[in-house]
Amino acid sequence: MTWPEAPPQAGTDLRSRYTAGDLHAFTPEEASRFVPRGDGDPQSDETLAWELLYRLEPDLYDRLASAELLHPGVVAWLPQDVDRIAEVGAGTGRLTLELIARAREVVAVEPALPLRRILRRKLAAEDHGERARVTHGFFDQLPLPDDFADVVVACSAFTPATERGGEGGLAEMERICRPGGCVAIIWPNHLEWLAARGYQYVSFPGAMSVEFGSYLEAVELAGIFYSGSVEKVRRLGKRSVPFELLDINPPRDLAFKVLAG
Numbered sequence: 297m298t299w300p301e302a303p304p305q306a307g308t309d310l311r312s313r314y315t316a317g318d319l320h321a322f323t324p325e326e327a328s329r330f331v332p333r334g335d336g337d338p339q340s341d342e343t344l345a346w347e348l349l350y351r352l353e354p355d356l357y358d359r360l361a362s363a364e365l366l367h368p369g370v371v372a373w374l375p376q377d378v379d380r381i382a383e384v385g386a387g388t389g390r391l392t393l394e395l396i397a398r399a400r401e402v403v404a405v406e407p408a409l410p411l412r413r414i415l416r417r418k419l420a421a422e423d424h425g426e427r428a429r430v431t432h433g434f435f436d437q438l439p440l441p442d443d444f445a446d447v448v449v450a451c452s453a454f455t456p457a458t459e460r461g462g463e464g465g466l467a468e469m470e471r472i473c474r475p476g477g478c479v480a481i482i483w484p485n486h487l488e489w490l491a492a493r494g495y496q497y498v499s500f501p502g503a504m505s506v507e508f509g510s511y512l513e514a515v516e517l518a519g520i521f522y523s524g525s526v527e528k529v530r531r532l533g534k535r536s537v538p539f540e541l542l543d544i545n546p547p548r549d550l551a552f553k554v555l556a557g
């Protein structure tokens with residue numbers, strides 16, 4: 297077998313990347329949410345490892361999110377030409393950058409300071425005429441008034457777990473959405489939970505791949521984020537890797553609810 301380039305060594309996978317000694321990266325407020333008893337272990341708690349990634353290696357996270365592009369149908373589905381959109385858990389702006397053309401005002405809420413910095417830098421490079429702003433906040437305590445937005449959205453961020461949204465977070469998203477407005481959870485992972493709360497489901501068809509910057513990056517990032525599939529990525533020998541080869545659902549779907557008007 298010949299490789300397009302010498303096969304690189306894979307990086308340390310996310311689960312082994314951080315230790316309990318890294319928990320100091322959390323602010324006291326973050327620690328009270330993500331490690332309430334103070335004794336979390338990112339080597340056994342993968343969601344904790346993700347939270348440390350956002351704070352310790354935000355550029356590494358941004359490289360991954362930039363490769364996992366959303367299905368164009370998802371973005372096209374979102375209402376456009378509205379007054380205000382609020383996004384919660386905006387990260388480094390995979391969705392936010394798509395929203396600025398759709399509303400006169402966009403507010404991106406993101407708890408992790410290092411991700412907010414990257415998002416602000418990206419927005420500063422866009423010509424959006426001060427329409428977008430980035431602010432600190434959590435799902436269950438959104439820093440926005442009642443009925444604020446026409447559309448409230450979260451992408452790859454909301455889950456039914458209390459620390460990542462839960463009942464309180466969904467209620468907050470609905471609180472800041474105006475009557476007749478729409479709350480949308482993009483790339484949802486608990487469909488029955490959302491359906492039980494009145495959310496409808498939409499999915500867009502077609503083949504989807506993770507578009508890494510190069511074959512070398514595909515092997516490097518697969519070694520960190522999809523370590524069970526890294527040998528398949530090596531054998532594929534390409535920078536564009538089908539989602540199914542990585543054993544993950546592609547970001548082709550959303551759950552939404554139009555609030556009573």
Ligand SMILES: C[S@@+](CC[C@H](N)C(=O)[O-])C[C@H]1O[C@@H](n2cnc3c(N)ncnc32)[C@H](O)[C@@H]1O
Nearest residue numbers: 361385386387390408434435451452453459460
């Ligand atoms: C997988 S990232 C997705 C980021 C971005 N929406 C995207 O699609 O690229 C998950 C995001 O949720 C944020 N997050 C985690 N817990 C949160 C909470 N309780 N409230 C709001 N955001 C939260 C993280 O800081 C992170 O930015």
